[in-house]
Every structure is written in C-alpha cells, then in structure tokens.
Amino acid sequence: MDASVEGLFLNLARAEDSVSRLDARAQTCGFAEGWATRVDFMEANAWGWLSGEIVDMEDLILHDAEMDARLPDQALRATYGLVRARRRARGLGPELLTAQGAAWLSGHRGEAPALPPSPLAAAAGPDGSAAGHRDLIAELVHQVRTLSRGETADALEAVDEWIQWTRRLPERAPALLRAALALEGWRLVNPLPRQNYVGGVMVAHALRASGRTRSCLLGLEAPRRTKLQPPRGFIAATTVARLAYWLNVIAVGAEMGLGEIKRLELARQVVLRRVGDRRADDRSADLVDLLLARPLVSAPMAAKHLGVAGHTARRLLANLGASVMEVSGRSRYRAWRL
Known part of the structure; x- marks a missing residue:
C-alpha cells in the first residue's frame, strides 16, 4: 500500500479512537453542559486567532453575559458569532444542514427548514484490503476534483452545492473520513469567507445528528491553532495529505476535549472536598x-x-x-x- 494512504488510515484510526473515547466520557460527565459551554468559548477564541481577529477570552465571556467592559468592536462580534453558532447547532437536528441553516448559523435571520438525515451518517467501513483502501481513496480524490469552486457568486447557492456534493460522497467510507472530505471541500469552496467557521460547525453537527457522536459537538478550531495548516501546501499538497491533516485535526480536538474534562473533574473534586x-x-x-x-x-x-x-x-x-x-x-x- 502507498505510504501516504497508509498514513491516512492510521490518522483515521486515531481519530476514530479519540472521538469514541470523548463521546463516551461526555455521556457520563456530570458537568457536560458546562464543559460544552467552555468549548464554545475556546473554539471562538481559537478561530479569532486563526482569522487575525485577536479577541481576549475575557471580552468574549463578558459580552456573552451582557457585561461588556467596553463597546464591542467588529472583531468581538465576529468571533462571538462562533459561540452563537455552536449553541444554535446543539439545539437542532438534521434540519440545520441546509443553505438556510448555514445562513442562520452565520447570524442571518430565518429558520432552517426540514431536511432528510445527514449525508455524513455513520456507515460501514471500507474493504479492509489494500486494494479496497486504494480504490476508496481514488474515489474520494475524484470527488474532490468534481467539486465546483468559485463558480457561483451567491453564497447560499455555493453552500447548497457543497451540501449536495457531500451527499454524493461514497457511503462505504467511514463517517469521520467523509467528515474530513467535507471539511476540505468547504475550504476549497469557501462560500462564507467572513464566517468560515460555519462549515466546521455543520460538519460537527452532522456527525452528532447522525449518531456518530451522541454527547458532544466536536471542536475543530482549537486544534487548528496548535496543529497549523501544512506549509503553503493548499495547492502543492495532495488530497490525501489534506485528508490526513483534517483527520489529525479531528483527533487532536477530541483529545483536547477529553483532557479538559479530566482536568476539570480533578479540580472539581478538589474544590468540592474543600467546601x-x-x-x-x-x-x-x-x-x-x-x-x-x-x-x-x-x-x-x-x-x-x-x-x-x-x-x-x-x-x-x-x-x-x-x-x-x-x-x-x-x-x-x-x-x-x-
């Protein structure tokens, strides 16, 4: 098997394990809602850092509590949009996965209409043979090449094209591999450049709506802050390398979430014992x-x-x-x- 393909499936195995452990731990966590809220703020802070909108965590939290220390600027409002989007996503099901749902997540008015089950629903894994792996990856690479990029001026039409494209992804691919492909497709299309976090929220929401994750909305921005993009490889890097990168982001994000739960659980026990x-x-x-x-x-x-x-x-x-x-x-x- 080609080394790059083998590395891709090693990253997939790590992501599957990390996501499963996080989801199982979140189900039994006594402060799951509080942890989810913390993740929302951490994701927003990391997205702001990645986008050049440097916003202090304290300003985000005070803005959320309507206790701003100063008049909110554009950077604060843009960064807080991710907190709002993740909260909205947790309150809805598969009906969020539409162009109207993306507009709603990005801060526009309106409600998301009904939608059939998520295109990223859990599916059986690929053929375990090396030939089966190569065939699957070749099919995924072909799907990326068929993706329309920048051909639609209207942002919501571009989002709808991306959604329709995700529904055509091969069902025999594991859910997390299709999620990685959807993230790469969103990056290529980039329909909402000022709210490019919407794609990550929709992918994380699709995984939860489909049952792949039951108790958590995966964080994808914070790990990108610690695991930066491949060096100037948007064009030079192969599709396989890009998919491996996104799987690494998913794995690191799940590991960060699990580590935060463990840390908070220990601190909670120490403090409650004191009081x-x-x-x-x-x-x-x-x-x-x-x-x-x-x-x-x-x-x-x-x-x-x-x-x-x-x-x-x-x-x-x-x-x-x-x-x-x-x-x-x-x-x-x-x-x-x-």
Whole structure:
C-alpha cells in the first residue's frame, strides 16, 4: 500500500479512537453542559486567532453575559458569532444542514427548514484490503476534483452545492473520513469567507445528528491553532495529505476535549472536598458550577449568578482554595478560572 494512504488510515484510526473515547466520557460527565459551554468559548477564541481577529477570552465571556467592559468592536462580534453558532447547532437536528441553516448559523435571520438525515451518517467501513483502501481513496480524490469552486457568486447557492456534493460522497467510507472530505471541500469552496467557521460547525453537527457522536459537538478550531495548516501546501499538497491533516485535526480536538474534562473533574473534586463541610446555605457549590461553565469568571458575573453582593462573591472565590486561580493581575475587574 502507498505510504501516504497508509498514513491516512492510521490518522483515521486515531481519530476514530479519540472521538469514541470523548463521546463516551461526555455521556457520563456530570458537568457536560458546562464543559460544552467552555468549548464554545475556546473554539471562538481559537478561530479569532486563526482569522487575525485577536479577541481576549475575557471580552468574549463578558459580552456573552451582557457585561461588556467596553463597546464591542467588529472583531468581538465576529468571533462571538462562533459561540452563537455552536449553541444554535446543539439545539437542532438534521434540519440545520441546509443553505438556510448555514445562513442562520452565520447570524442571518430565518429558520432552517426540514431536511432528510445527514449525508455524513455513520456507515460501514471500507474493504479492509489494500486494494479496497486504494480504490476508496481514488474515489474520494475524484470527488474532490468534481467539486465546483468559485463558480457561483451567491453564497447560499455555493453552500447548497457543497451540501449536495457531500451527499454524493461514497457511503462505504467511514463517517469521520467523509467528515474530513467535507471539511476540505468547504475550504476549497469557501462560500462564507467572513464566517468560515460555519462549515466546521455543520460538519460537527452532522456527525452528532447522525449518531456518530451522541454527547458532544466536536471542536475543530482549537486544534487548528496548535496543529497549523501544512506549509503553503493548499495547492502543492495532495488530497490525501489534506485528508490526513483534517483527520489529525479531528483527533487532536477530541483529545483536547477529553483532557479538559479530566482536568476539570480533578479540580472539581478538589474544590468540592474543600467546601463540602460548610453550612447548607453556603453558595460555594453553585459558584463551582459557574467556574466549570466558563473559562473565566469575574466577580460581577459571580455576584449576578449567585444573587449576592460583589464583595460576597469575591470572598467566596477567594475561599475556594488554590484550585481557583486569579488570572487578571488587576485590582479592579479581576477574573478567576478553575
């Protein structure tokens, strides 16, 4: 078997394992909603970094809480769009996978119409022989070459063409391999350059809607920040190398999500053990829930969440111990994280 094809299927095996472990762990996670919210903010922050829209995590979180420290600028609004898109995606099923759904994710008004099951639905794996692998990859490469690129001026028509193209992908290919191909196709078409995160959200949503992932919406932007694109290889790199790259992104994203769950679980146990013997009306446990749901928490956010005064919120934060760290280094507008 060709070395590049063998490497592609090794990346596929790693992605399958990582995604399955993350999904299984998320199903039993006691703070799955809080973890998903954290991933939304981390994804938005990473997408902004990749797109040249550098936005502080604290500004994103304060904007979400409607407690902006300053007037939101265009970069903040654009980056926050990914947080909104991921939240919208978690609330809908396969009906989101339309051109109208993509417009809705990108911030336009309107509702997504009904749609048949996802084109990225789980399917049986390919023939396990080397010849079967080569035939499958040759078919996928051919599908990429048939993709229309930049031939439609209307963005929603281009999105619809991409969706129709994903439905023609061979069903015998594993779901994650088709997801990688769909991500590469979205990159080539680039129908929404100002909201290019929409393609990743739609692919992650399709995997969840089809049942490949049941308890999580995969993050694809944060791993791209640590696993950058192949060197100037958009044209030079082969389609096989591009697919291997996207599978690597999926695997790294799942591993990052699993690592974050494990870290938060350990920190949660340490903090709850510290506050476990306090009186029944103590609000520390509720504060821990907020810390699990947000990468950063300010005193006004904690006060609003708990319904207490600002100085009480600061005292509760200070009493949670070393697992809760102050990260702002300021005397005013202080922020903490778990």
